[in-house]
Amino acid sequence: MSKPEDTTIGFLGLGHMGGPMAANLAAAKYQVLAFDPVPEAQDQARRDGLTVVATAPEAVAEADIVITMLPNGRIVLEVYREILAAAKPGTLFIDSSTIDVADSVAAAELAVTQGHRALDAPVSGGVTGAAAGTLTFMVGGAEADFAQALPLLEVMGRQVVHCGGPGVGQAAKICNNMLLGISMIGLSEAIVLGEKLGLAHDKFFDVVSTASGQSWALTTNCPVPGPVPTSPANNDYKPGFATALMTKDLNLAANALRDNGVQGRIGQLAADIYNDFNQVGSSTDFSAVITDIRKRSEKEQA
Structure with a gap:
């Protein structure tokens, strides 16, 4: 089993939920390349030990796993269209945003079409749970991809449930x-x-x-x-x-x-x-x- 420091994570979306989640991954020794367009979020991310990069494609270029925590389905799809071509073949994309099931399935299809893998993994537990690492993750996608994601999801959450195929986590x-x-x-x-x-x-x-x-x-x-x-x-x-x-x-x-x-x-x-x-x-x-x-x-x- 690989050690956390051997895994590079691209994390996009460092708001009230994404910021603490990414910080917990960094605290667990994962290499986290983080991006958010908001300067205040960038400053907090640096204080939390994250490596803040200038663009979303830069965050994913060397990542083994990419996590997104974004406001809505439209933005998730826009970001996927921007970053998928920059990622290494076979990168695992995990979207933890809460979005429409149809948008979630569409995002997964975009990733797969470009040679990657995808999970939807929305969360419950709020800002307090994000900070404490006690979130509940509801995950949709392939069993093998879930198994790869499980160790890092367990860093951010207390309960992680594989609910079914693409979109079923949403x-x-x-x-x-x-x-x-x-x-x-x-x-x-x-x-x-x-x-x-x-x-x-x-x-x-x-x-x-x-x-x-x-x-x-x-x-x-x-x-x-x-x-x-x-x-x-x-x-x-x-x-x-x-x-x-x-x-x-x-x-x-x-x-x-x-x-x-x-x-x-x-x-x-x-x-x-x-x-x-x-x-x-x-x-x-x-x-x-x-x-x-x-x-x-x-x-x-x-």
């Missing part, structure tokens, strides 16, 4: 986040109802966290201050997972529901609710949707 991600968005809305509505009925937040938590209504949204990302001290609600909803990103993921899920003939009325409604809230709360944690529900409830009562 499918797992949008299904998970659709459920999470629905859960947070339902939890927030229940808490606001409890407030109206005189139920204190700590008592709500004590009951529901050990009863049939228990959820990750409550026990890890509780949308009110107090019961879970590490939740964003205790820090003025500074995001671990921003509303803008949840809105993006719910829209991907809503598109997939329609495209595949699934009667997902709650999933579509969740997308609608977050689209509305995103107009005012895009930079807050997605759990801040409770503030919008509370505000709307006061208007209804007035």
Whole structure:
């Protein structure tokens, strides 16, 4: 088995998620050639021990494995068209962006057509998980390629699941986040109802966290201050997972529901609710949707 220092990784996209992920790879002794067009991201990458290069093709030219963490499918496809010709034959491309399944499959096809290999490996766990190396990776692609990627994915994540063929990792991600968005809305509505009925937040938590209504949204990302001290609600909803990103993921899920003939009325409604809230709360944690529900409830009562 090769040592980390014998593997060169090209890493494109050094934002709130990609930056810490790349830093963890460098800390594990992988050789990381990093690129991001944002000067502040470049500066942080240098402080984290990454080798920052001037262009995306330069980041991939000598890489054995290329990881991308980019904002959307359009950009992923544009970047792939720019970099694939610069890569060595047989390079393994791993896209950890959260994008539409069709875009993910198209990116993989582009890579394969030019003599490379590809995995989709979106993540769950937010900025905190990226920094701590505790992300969950949902991976789509060939078994042999997954086996090659597994050691470095385990540096960045605590749980790595091979979900199936190309695009199936993205499918797992949008299904998970659709459920999470629905859960947070339902939890927030229940808490606001409890407030109206005189139920204190700590008592709500004590009951529901050990009863049939228990959820990750409550026990890890509780949308009110107090019961879970590490939740964003205790820090003025500074995001671990921003509303803008949840809105993006719910829209991907809503598109997939329609495209595949699934009667997902709650999933579509969740997308609608977050689209509305995103107009005012895009930079807050997605759990801040409770503030919008509370505000709307006061208007209804007035």
